Amino acid sequence: MLSTTFAAVLPDRLPWYFAGPALGLLVVGFFMVANQPLGATGAYVETYKTVTRKPEAVTWRMFYFLGIPIGGLVGVLLKEDGIVRRSGYDALRNEMSLGTTALVVLVGAVVMGYGARMAGGCTSGHGICGTAQRSPASWVATCTFMGAAVVTTLVIRVISGGAI
């Protein structure tokens, strides 16, 4: 397996009791500088608008959008495994062809994007920033997508005979 790493200074997985509060502090920090929540769905939307030169595009959201993979890359390079060339969906690839896996992932992502835009947020927007603002709409959306995701995973598990 082709793997690129820079320095293995991070653990394989930062424990939740560090990562969770760190995310929380980032959310509070951004409220305290820009008075804005850090939702990823809006970042996708405004990035698309900025790239397609829509006049109403909120351009700083594109910089936020670009920051996520940049910071992610730094994090990945500081782990022992580093960048690993793979499908990313090995659990699905073990059961299906590459073409079928790609199609399943595509349909899942389209439904996810559509739903996120309809709900007005995703795991970061509603799930952390909205709930932290004590927004009833965000709590409802978060409980709904958590429940739907757990039920869907169970259905997939039953259909695949426990393989996925």
Place this chain on the structure above:
Amino acid sequence: MKSSTAHKVLGLLFGAGFGFVLAAANLHEYDTIHKMLRLEEIDVFLLMGGAIGTSLPLLWWLERRRANTALGGPLRLSQSKPRREHVVGGALFGIGWAVSGTCPAPALVMLVSGAGLAVVTVIGLFIGLNLRDAQVRRNDGSATAADGEHREVIASR
């Protein structure tokens, strides 16, 4: 709507911080999300609880203190009433999340971590978001109130 340089730099920095934590906590891996949704591992639920448990009381306290933000005036939190779209959209989001094993921000980290099929995930997300936008435009409606997303009032400053 043009954003100030400060907003752009801060957006980039906070995005990088966010992406870094997602990568460090392995949230960009299908298996991490899948184990959580199969209820085999409680870590991601605790992580989200830790994030909310840190930010909710802090924001509440800052709101009560009528804190001033550096670039956006007095701190303003938004609290929308639940509508049908939050439930239907949330359910669809949850279904897609379970199938694709990642959500919008971790998908970007997944991509740079070397996962080839994450290209499909990110493209699919853009398609889905645009399908909804196109539908809203056709119906001449307005997008759903989003307490976790960008707020126009402050952006125009």
